[in-house]
Every structure is written in structure tokens, then in C-alpha cells.
Amino acid sequence: METLEIVKKIIEKAEEKKGEDIVVLEIGKINPIIADYMIIITGTVPIHTRAIADNIIGGLKEYGVIPHHLEGYTEGRWIAVDYGDIMINIFLPELRDYYKLEWLWSDAPRVEYTAEGIKQ
Template identity: 70%
Template sequence: MVLNIGKVSPIADYMIIITGDVPTHTKAICDEITQNLKKEGEIPAHVEGYNEGRWIAIDYGDVMVNIFIPEVREYYNLEWLWSDAPKVDIKTGS
């Protein structure tokens, strides 16, 4: 899920919320994102939670990426917390 939080908060423009099945999966997703963006010259300002892998937050400044295992995603429910933020259709970008 991609939320346009820039419409409701100054912390970033977009928040991406992803679910991995288990910590190994969330770490693999994080690795894939950071390695591919590094090839494009984008380096995260900070990565938090990688060692545990239950909730990994990647800070790219204007874009925040959150990768959760299912029970942690359900517990924190960022979709509800940011419910005022419009969802972005990732197929069309709007």
C-alpha cells in the first residue's frame, strides 16, 4: 500500500506499507529495495529494525518504507493511523 502522507503530514511525502511472511522475508524485501535503489543512487538516511525483522523502517527522506510481519502490521495499523492520507494507485501513480 502506498499513502500520500504529504497531504496530511510534513514528515514525508509518501509512506509505503509492505507485509512479509516472516522476518527472513521482511529482510529479503528490505535488501531488494535498498540494493535496487542504491543502483539508482538512492541511499536511505536510516534503516531501523533490520536485525529483528518484525518491523523494518527505511527512511528515504520523502519516502518512508515500512515492512512488517502480519501480526505487527495488524497491531500498529498504520493504514488507520494515516487514514486521512489518500491512497496511491500504484498502477497509475495517482
């Protein structure tokens, strides 16, 4: 499965569980060592962030795509899911606002997406 196909699946799975304010950044243009893409998602409460993470991980597992690392799941305040080329951050609103990853990576191009697919 190609990286952009996986990004699209992640977005779909996050939207299925009502993930909010989904942002996709192409951080590989700035620092390819970390990842090619970073996806930032907001959940409303810890059980919601865990449900988003579960839906993404379970959905990608069907395609044989397994995360390399999962962090923060138990608390559910900031869940980081590392797929190698793709880093997913699922935040509670107050933590997303505090850490401001979009600002930190503001030089990275945003990837636009629609129901039809990802626009490069």
C-alpha cells in the same frame, strides 16, 4: 530521480520479493514534515522482510538513492527504511495488524498503482 519514480521502483522491488498487501499513502498531504509518501508492506517471516528490504535498498542504490536511516533490520519484525521524502514500513502480519498504520493515516490519500505506473 523524481520521488514518484522512486516510489514506483520501491513497489517493483517489493513485488519482486513477493511483498504482500502493499499500500502507498500520500502522507505529505496531511503532515509534510514526516515524509511525502509512506509505503507499507507485509512479509511473512523475518527472513522475508529482510529480503524485501535488501531488494529495495539494493535496487535503489543502483540509481544512487541511499536510505537516510534503517531501523529494525536485525529482528526483521518491523523494518523502517527512511528515504527522506519516502518512509517504508515492512511488517510481519501480526505487527502490521497491531500498529494499524493505514488506520492511523486514514486521512492520507491512497496512491493507486498498476504495472503501467502510478495514478495521481
